[in-house]
Amino acid sequence: METVKPINVAELRRMRVAGEKIASLTCYDASFALVEDRAGVDVILVGDSLGMVMQGGNTTTPVTVDQVVYHSKCVAPQLKRAFLVADLPFLSYATLERALDASQRLMQEGGAKMVKLEGGREQASIVEYLAVRGVPVCAHLGLQPQFVHKMGNFKVQGREDAAAEAMLHDAKVLAEAGADLLVLECIPSELGRRITEISPVPVIGIGAGPSTDGQILVLQDILDISPLVTLGRKPRFVKNYMDGAASIEAAIRAYVAEVKSGAYPDAEHSFDLPLTLQSPEPKAMKLPTAKVAARRKK
Structure with missing residues (x-):
């Protein structure tokens, strides 16, 4: 039998350099973990989206570290190839110590290989603190569900040039701080x-x-069974892969194939908004100072 080689951070970088698209999906239980891994999903995220698709909530805010650890423990043992990322839930990374404690639990108890957090340059000290201690970090820019009460609602981010330029800065700063992966949610294609x-x-x-x-979607969204879909609030970028599929595994394989080929997302599932973006490169920006890091400890 052919040995399956697990995906790691180095392999994800190799895929990027080689131009091979990375297919990602969320997952919260053992059964779907087995199917996703078998269907060729590269990166699996145990997201705090479980608060909406599994628990039926309106936001991700109530999700706890204990709950993400539990779902990660369900998923991790089933994966032979896919790379497992777990979300740091709301306020679990409000200080350096809390971020490290939560990350330790997600990795040691939950079996995650990387943690994900939301926020821009203001999270750079957290990213750096985790990275130098051996915690792989995925940053998350654009629409940030944990900030929904601050933003007001779920909407496209980076529409204006100033906001777009700020996001470009944030991406650079977070990578310099040690982030190994970056998720961009609900922003213009350009x-x-x-x-x-x-x-x-x-x-x-x-x-x-x-x-x-690469691309990531919520599993229940592509299977057309999530609360958002059933309530008629399907996001523009969601595509129903159960349509015409003979099985759930066939639907997931179709999603992976379309991500790999570049067929998904097309214009129908993207936000094509005009952007000027006059400056060709983000300006240099310093990482948060020691004073900023010290304030996070309080």
Whole structure:
């Protein structure tokens, strides 16, 4: 029998350099983990989206570290090839110590190989603190579900040039701080292309256009069974892969194939908004100072 080689951070970087698209999906239980791994999904995320698709909530805010650890423990043992990322839930990384404690639990108890956190340059000290201690980190820019009460609602981010330029800065700063992966959610395709071009690490998009290094969607969304879909609030970037599929595994394989070929996302599932972006490269920006890091400890 052929030995299956597990995907790691180095392999994700190799895929980016080789131009091989990275296919990612969320997962929260053992049964779907087995199917996704067998269907060729490269990166599996135990996201705090479980608060909406598994628990039926309106936001991800109530999700706890204990819950993400539990779902990660269900998923991790089933994976032979896929790379497992787990979300740091709301306020679990509000300080350096809390971020490290939560990451330790997600990796040691939950079996995750990387943790994901939301936020821009203001999270650079957290990313750096984790990275130098051996914790692989995935940063998350654009629409940040944990910030929904601050943003007001779920909507496209980076529409204006100033916001787009700020996101370009954030991407650069987070990579310099030690992030190994970057997720871009719900932004114009052109901005997704620009960030991917300047990023030294692989970029995974969800509603960020076709130019990113890979794509991620919520499993229940592509199976057309998530609460958002059933309530008629399906996001523009979601595609129903159960349509015409003979089985759930066939639907997941179809998704992986379309990501790999570049067929997904097309214009129908992207946000094509005009951007000027006059400056060709983000300006240099310093990482947070020691004073900023000290304030996080309080």
